Amino acid sequence: MSQARAVRSSGGVATMNAIVAPKYGSSAVLRTEVMDRPEPGPGEVLVRVRAAAVCSGDVHLLTGKPYLIRLMGFGVRRPRYRVIGHDLAGDVVAVGPDVHAFRIGDEVYGAVVSGAFAEYVRVPVDTLARKPAELTFEQAAAVPDxxxxxxxxxxxxxxxxxxxxxxxxxxxxxxxxxxxxxxxxxxxxxxxxxxxxxxxxxxxxxxxxxxxxxxxxxxxxxxxxxxxxxxxxxxxxxxxxxxxxxxxxxxxxxxxxxxxxxxxxxxxxxxxxxxxxxxxxxxxLLMRPRAADLDYLTDLAARGLLQPLIERRYPLADAAAAVAHVADGHAQGKTVILV
The missing domain is CATH 3.40.50.720 (NAD(P)-binding Rossmann-like Domain)
Structure with a gap:
């Protein structure tokens, strides 16, 4: 898949590339699909993803283990959220109703329940913050979770x-x-x-x-x-x-x-x-994503007190390899996907 931003038109509908899990399993089940680009709803913005990071939660939701996860609303027989990925950094390209904290063009980073391994993703504003100027997109994507x-x-x-x-x-x-x-x-x-x-x-x-x-x-x-x-x-x-x-x-x-x-x-x-x-x-410890905590981490980065350690970088087309590396359990620091 080309690493250039791909926004196509299918019957007048903008589309995008995304990494999809059609069923539970290892990273081998992941595949690239072209799908409709989402639109932001109330309290959301649409972010063009520049980078995403793999976390252990992505592995759990991909495998559906422990099985209790499936009973918690993530899908019993197959994943409820087909596009995986929690952490991202990018720029705002559309703003939903009642959103005043962000504007088109803002560089941001944050977390979503799922959907970050794609060219575009809807993000609730209460789990989003402005990207630290001191960090690149790939560094910022490594921070949230x-x-x-x-x-x-x-x-x-x-x-x-x-x-x-x-x-x-x-x-x-x-x-x-x-x-x-x-x-x-x-x-x-x-x-x-x-x-x-x-x-x-x-x-x-x-x-x-x-x-x-x-x-x-x-x-x-x-x-x-x-x-x-x-x-x-x-x-x-x-x-x-x-x-x-x-x-x-x-x-x-x-x-x-x-x-x-x-x-x-x-x-x-x-x-x-x-x-x-x-x-x-x-x-x-049960972490809860909060914009205020992202702002705290942004301040640390601005003062030179926080620098993400990134061990490996993969293109979006190789997201399965990135997930497999993290699932192995011996990754140093963070593993990042470049979109």
């Missing part, structure tokens, strides 16, 4: 602030690379857990200390942390609590494997139940 997850986990749930310490388990992934920078911007001491391959990258992002999980057990360290942001879910609650201060906060944005049906739900239940009896605070 992972950046807001890291921000809400550290600032809101973990109550991290200056002078406190945080350990980030899974520091080299999409959320982890943002978490390092946000924690440093909040004035915290950061310990990053990752493999040997990613150690230099997380140091370059600002981590004060790095624990290589291939040679050391981070739960066996003598240090104690005010916040533990767990992005992997590979250790027990008892192990994690052992390295927290007496009033520390455990923030879980990943669950121990819970099978194809419930996935992390059983783990979330364990965290909530354990919190009732613990002196420490144990909380699951």
């Amino acid at each position: 992972s950046g807001m997850t890291a921000l809400q986990g550290l600032r809101d749930v973990g109550q991290l602030r200056a002078g406190r310490s945080v350990l980030i388990n899974g520091a080299s992934g999409g959320v982890g690379t943002f978490a390092i920078q946000i924690a440093k911007a909040l004035g915290a001491q950061v310990t990053a857990v990752c493999s040997t391959r990613h150690a230099e990258a997380v140091r370059a992002l600002g981590a004060d200390h790095v624990i290589d999980y291939t040679t050391a057990d981070f739960t066996a360290q003598s240090g104690r942390y005010d916040v533990l942001l767990d992005l992997v879910g590979n250790r027990s609650l008892a192990d994690c609590r052992r390295i927290l201060t007496p009033n520390g906060v455990f923030v879980s944005s990943a669950g121990a494997p819970g099978g194809n049906w419930l996935g992390p739900v059983s783990w979330i239940g364990k965290v909530v139940l354990a919190d009732i009896f613990a002196t420490q605070t144990l909380r699951p």
